Amino acid sequence: MKLRKLVTFFVAVSVMMFSVVAYGADDSLKIKDIGSFYVGGHEIVLEGLPAYDAVFTEGGPVRKVDPNGSFETGQMYVQYVQLKNAKAKYPVLLWHGGGLTGNTWETKADGNPGWQMFFLKAGHNVYVSDAVERGRSSWSRYPEIYKSEPIFRTKKESWESFRIGPTYDDDPSKRISHPGVLFPAESFDQFMKSAVPRWITNNQATQEAYDQLVQKVGPAVIVVHSQSGAFGARAALNAPDKVKAVVLIEPSGAPDPAKENLALLKNIPHLYIWGDNVDKYPTWPKYYANVARYRDALIENGVPVTWIDLPKIGIKGNSHMLMMDKNSDQIAEIIQKWLESQNLMK
Known part of the structure; x- marks a missing residue:
């Protein structure tokens, strides 16, 4: 593999290591519309389940609950903020990772503004979604509708797998962070309040909802994190006419390049x-190796790829939650400058 074809983008990034431009620093965001909608999903009918009695409010009457009937399942919640004078050609769609919701992008665990605000100030209309089964998208009965039980990520697993530190303890004073880690460890417990259950049998429904979102909102730029990396990569394959760029923040998966027509992505x-x-x-x-294999196949098929290992260019200490780290605006600016370099602004 001739990786010299890989677009490095390091010159511009090196400049940004020393200063961060305050996009929209005059605090004069002019909003045209804020709203939300649902995409995806279908009706499902449950039958043969036993009814039962329940009291819904303190002092309320006993009511009969019948779980049989028609329900919606597989839907996805999307919130949007549209600017009066957007500077970008296309909106940015922010897709979160596993066991998380769109809260990932809204406000950081330490209370500072997240990437939703950053990209709004940079001139983009922004769409933040809660994937199928997460947050305001709601979830469905198990095992009648979902075929696997919910999985809950522990605080220990999150501390370690999100690469905040090697040692977790329920006593915050005994937790050990990686030297120089930029995730605000003092805000970890606050961050974990945003954790939600996930299911391992809903990938098809989730992909379908993301694809419908692209069709509804596109053309668009997709920014994905962790689990949604595979969804974003496939969304581009499913709608190469609507997806104008894909930004993948530590994706944990990718399609099998041997089974895909990657030439569809050359633009x-x-x-x-x-x-x-x-x-x-x-x-x-x-x-990392699995995603790198997909990257190499993209390059072989003429797809423009930029691959940035932050430590290799002198930006050290980032956790898996780059959008919540103390230098998250620096990372967002790298993305913004890259979007500009791809002629995706007006």
Whole structure:
């Protein structure tokens, strides 16, 4: 593989290491509309389940609950903020990772503004979604509708797998962070309040909802994180006329390149960004290698690819949650400058 074809983008990034431009610093965001909608989903009918009695409010009457009937399942919630004078050609769609919701992008765990605000100030209309089964998208009965039980990520697993530190303890004073880690460890417990259950049998419904979102909103730029990396990559394959760029923040999966017509993506630039300490965990090198295999296949098929390992260009200490790290605006600016370099602004 001739990786010299890989677009490095390092010159511009090196400049940004020393200063961060305050997009929209005059605090004069002019909003045209704020709203939400649902995409995806279908009706399902449940039958033969036993009814039961329940009291819904303190002091309320006993009511009969009949769980049989028609329900909606597989829907996805999307919130949008549209600017009066957007500077970007296309809206930015922000897709979160596993066991999380769109809250990932709204406000950081330490209370500072998240990437939703950053990209609004940079001139983009922004769409933040809660994937199928997450947050305001709601979830459905198990095992009648969902075929696997919910999985809940523990605080210990999150501390370690999100590469915040090697040692978790329920006593915050005994937790050990990686040297120089930029995730605000003092805000970790607050961050974990945003964790939600996930299911391993809903990938098809989730992909269908994301694809419908692209059809409804596109053309658009997709920014994905972790689990949604595979959904974003496939969304581009499913709608190469609507997806104008894909930004992948530490994607944990990718389609099998041997089964895809990657030449469809030759006009869709891809940006990959990776944080620090990937090599210190048994799972992350496997994720990294799998995604790198997909990257190499993209390059072979003439797809413009930019691959940034932040530590290799002197930006060290980023966790898996780059959009919540203390230098998250610096990372967002790298993305913004890349979008500008791809002629995706007006």
